[in-house]
Amino acid sequence: MAAPAMVTAASIAAAVRAGTTKAADLVEQHLATIAAREPEIHAFNLVLADEARAQAARIDALAAEGNDPGPLAGVTVALKDNMCTRGIPTTCSSKILAGWKPPYDATVVRTLQAAGAIVVGKTNLDEFAMGSSTENSAFGPTRNPHDISRVPGGSSGGSAAAVAAGFSHLSLGSDTGGSIRQPAALCGVVGVKPTYGYVSRYGLVAFASSLDQIGPFANSVEDAALVLDVIGGHDPHDSTSIPQPHPSLVGAIQQGVEGLRVGRISDLPAGADPDVQARLDLAFETLQAAGATIVDVEVPAFSFGLTAYYLIAPAEASSNLARYDGVRYGLRVEAADTDSMYGATRTAGFGDEVKRRIMLGTYALSAGYYDAYYGKALKVRRLIHDDFERAYQQADVLLTPTSPSVAFKFGAKGDNPFAMYLCDTYTIPTNLAGHPAMSVPFGTGTEGLPVGVQVLAGTLQEPTMFRVAAALERSMK
Amino acid sequence: MSDRITAADVAKVARLARLDLSPQEIERMTAQLDGMLEHFADVDALDLADVAPMTQPFPLVNVFRADVVQPGLDRDEVLAAAPAAQDGRFRVPPTGGVEG
Numbered sequence: 001m002a003a004p005a006m007v008t009a010a011s012i013a014a015a016v017r018a019g020t021t022k023a024a025d026l027v028e029q030h031l032a033t034i035a036a037r038e039p040e041i042h043a044f045n046l047v048l049a050d051e052a053r054a055q056a057a058r059i060d061a062l063a064a065e066g067n068d069p070g071p072l073a074g075v076t077v078a079l080k081d082n083m084c085t086r087g088i089p090t091t092c093s094s095k096i097l098a099g100w101k102p103p104y105d106a107t108v109v110r111t112l113q114a115a116g117a118i119v120v121g122k123t124n125l126d127e128f129a130m131g132s133s134t135e136n137s138a139f140g141p142t143r144n145p146h147d148i149s150r151v152p153g154g155s156s157g158g159s160a161a162a163v164a165a166g167f168s169h170l171s172l173g174s175d176t177g178g179s180i181r182q183p184a185a186l187c188g189v190v191g192v193k194p195t196y197g198y199v200s201r202y203g204l205v206a207f208a209s210s211l212d213q214i215g216p217f218a219n220s221v222e223d224a225a226l227v228l229d230v231i232g233g234h235d236p237h238d239s240t241s242i243p244q245p246h247p248s249l250v251g252a253i254q255q256g257v258e259g260l261r262v263g264r265i266s267d268l269p270a271g272a273d274p275d276v277q278a279r280l281d282l283a284f285e286t287l288q289a290a291g292a293t294i295v296d297v298e299v300p301a302f303s304f305g306l307t308a309y310y311l312i313a314p315a316e317a318s319s320n321l322a323r324y325d326g327v328r329y330g331l332r333v334e335a336a337d338t339d340s341m342y343g344a345t346r347t348a349g350f351g352d353e354v355k356r357r358i359m360l361g362t363y364a365l366s367a368g369y370y371d372a373y374y375g376k377a378l379k380v381r382r383l384i385h386d387d388f389e390r391a392y393q394q395a396d397v398l399l400t401p402t403s404p405s406v407a408f409k410f411g412a413k414g415d416n417p418f419a420m421y422l423c424d425t426y427t428i429p430t431n432l433a434g435h436p437a438m439s440v441p442f443g444t445g446t447e448g449l450p451v452g453v454q455v456l457a458g459t460l461q462e463p464t465m466f467r468v469a470a471a472l473e474r475s476m477k
Numbered sequence: 478m479s480d481r482i483t484a485a486d487v488a489k490v491a492r493l494a495r496l497d498l499s500p501q502e503i504e505r506m507t508a509q510l511d512g513m514l515e516h517f518a519d520v521d522a523l524d525l526a527d528v529a530p531m532t533q534p535f536p537l538v539n540v541f542r543a544d545v546v547q548p549g550l551d552r553d554e555v556l557a558a559a560p561a562a563q564d565g566r567f568r569v570p571p572t573g574g575v576e577g
Binding site for chain 1: 487489490491493495497498506509510512516517519520525528529530531533535537542550555558559567569570571572573
């Protein structure tokens, strides 16, 4: 495992802004690392070497002219391949979008580039972000840089692996039920799902619109904070983005955790492996030693999260994915009439897991079943939200495992879809509530593989969440 | 819901979702969906009569912007990504089809 450069993104940007480090050299270093290890990792669907070099030249020229190239000047970033990049293929790791070149950039792509960041590639994912291992990618799985016989997690497995393998300083993923946090835990990097609406979703290909949220992967809590300070904020193109400025998270992490109340969920669903549980126990002790108070809280509806999610997310997905019909973009399988073309195109273009979720969602929304399934799931969502809100009256943050286990072997979950869904037991309820949560690397478990601890907080309580994450990180140094 | 999902249900849903599933796929999908819906039994046991459904993390409010012309997507660029285009429009085979 050679994750090089324990240099912060902020220090890199400072050196590039000052002209003491060339963005062009940073790009070449990363392209060399990619050339050496990408064949065995397969983090990328597409490496953007020419584009990265061109952007680096622009950044260096700006610095040389005495202009400020921005707070992420020269910092390399990888984008999950479900974020639109104008004129550059965006596939969602699906055959149905293979080769599609979007006519516009996602807002996060524009804000990152305006801040001086350099996009080095588009990363692999489970098709349409549906999965927890990247095994559902139409273009083959990504391998975990810590052990290539194991999955990197998912669905943002390529983005997590890219940062873990040193292919880029940072990356972006999307998290609908744990798709940033779980791969972050399995690859030993920081991964953040902000409050719903914290970051614009404009140009993020929709999976489940009431749950999807973009967030960063990084080698440090500070780097993740810096990215969110850049990409967070209101976007007129996304009416669900929160119309108020966010306080600086980089500023927040300097504070300690003294006096904070850290909640232990006494009725958390069982299922975490002993090695993961041991690290969580140590995390509580660490925070207590740093001056926090540990309190026991209950979140009774937590255990219903998985069931509610697997009706709500597929229902929204079945609606969102109706747009793939072979008319305006992506794959078309020719047929005698439009109706036959829709069926032939979708059947050929979607993989098994996507079909399964479209079927489940269509069923849950269909006449006669809507109230019984989808309607009830929405009520359970309310229970989960309200239970969390009560817990956050007693505790400033909550701590849980991120993933029940360390990275597992390819094929370990077999053909049972529900076995894979259980990977997201601890991450899903956050998405349903709309709250922020993040995974912080916190030592290792079985066979020396990374373990992540999840820090959860209430709506827009990112500053407190980052303080706690930073304290856990500091204790590991 | 105590009713089990049947192969006929699955075939109907596949038609609604515009997916052409083979008889073998319908059989496999029926078993998998049935297995997933079984997990719903614990939710089914909850008393949810007085709980309001939650569709969004935040209440949605209507959003207005100034009525000023803004640049839109470039038509040629959009049509260049289409499987077939003609005369500035998307081209498709004859619409409709036989309802099956």
